[in-house]
Amino acid sequence: MGGPSKTEETHDFLLKLFQDGDLIPFGIFQKPLAQFIAKRRTPTIEKHYDEIGGGSPIRKWSEYQCKKVCEILDETNPETAPHKPYVAFRYAKPLTEETLEKMKRDGIKRAVAFSQYPQFSYSTTGSSINELYRQTIKKDPERTIEWSIIDRWPQQPGLVKAFANNIKEKLAEFPPEIRDEIVILFSAHSLPMEIVNLGDSYPAEVAATVYKVMESLKFSNPYRLVWQSQVGPKPWLGGQTAKIIDKLEKRDDIKGIVLVPIAFTSDHIETLHELDIEIMEDAENPEKIKRAESMNGNEIFISGLADLVKEHLQSGKKYSKQLELDCILGGERATGTFKHPSELFGKK
Secondary structure, eight states: OOOOSSSSGGGHHHHHHHHHTTSOOGGGGGGHOOOOOOEEEHHHHHHHHHHHHHHHHHHHHHHHHHHHHHHHHHHHOGGGGGOOOOOOOOOSSSHHHHHHHEEEEEETEEEEEEESSOOOIIIIIIIIHHHHHHHHHHHOOTTOOEEEOOOOOOTOHHHHHHHHHHHHHHHSSTTTGGGOOOOEEEEEEEHHHHHHTOOOOOHHHHHHHHHHHHTTTTTTOOEEEEEEEEOOSOOBSBHHHHHHHHEEEETTTTTOOOEEETSSOOHIIIIIIIIIIIIHHHOOGGGEEEOOOSSSOHHHHHHHHHHHHHHHHHOOOOTTTTHHHHHHOOOOOOOSEEEEEEEOOOOO
């Protein structure tokens, strides 16, 4: 999704986000509702960005991760070198069309669209692919760039190991006699039930990441998967992170909680404000709650990303087996985009 690098970019970011019917479907009222909600929410969200340093760090971390991955690939996969890093966001600068224009100017002929959502949803990765297709039609109608995509990676070993290590670090901050009793809460961005009910793969893939991380920890602690960042009055996937924490942290028999942002690959407003500030401020016993570090500059994680790209390039695959079914189930209401992945990525 990206995020406003400066507080003053907040309104434009929110407007683009709420105008995306793939993410939050408002039907024929999409545009007016998006304008209304963006205008109404901007002052509050601007205040939140000010409280975390005047903008989102997601661009900084995304560019850092991408650069490091390319440096590793130049050494480990020299047959496809040199590797050049680009970052494109759905709702913030650099937007897809801006990055695509830069790639064209640089003479790029082969590109991998590497979704930084480890778990696929048609509303997130799908929306980003749709936008890549729309902008390709506009900016590269001759199809001078050959694309493939890494569209999901919920159990990538580097991702799993990095999360497991970060959890162990936080568990170690609790006294040894209660360490095995600490509850691990994996928090992921929620999804409207309207999208879930289409058969979206996101809930299952987030759960797959959670299970793999706990497996690597030998199921040492009780754990749950919870959901954050619900927007608007419509039903969203629950239970909600804030409500579950509120219930648990007040109990004497719950000795502590480690909160893990399992669907995010770097810090941004949902971790730095929603988890670190809002939930902590509302808690009666904030000393019970510790938040595991996000991936950010984690070397194990970044090495895992490089491994994933190397495997993808060597496989020759254009996209995953799942993507065709994702488009069938999730793409019913999508407009101005492809019906089959081969229209963008070519035949497998």
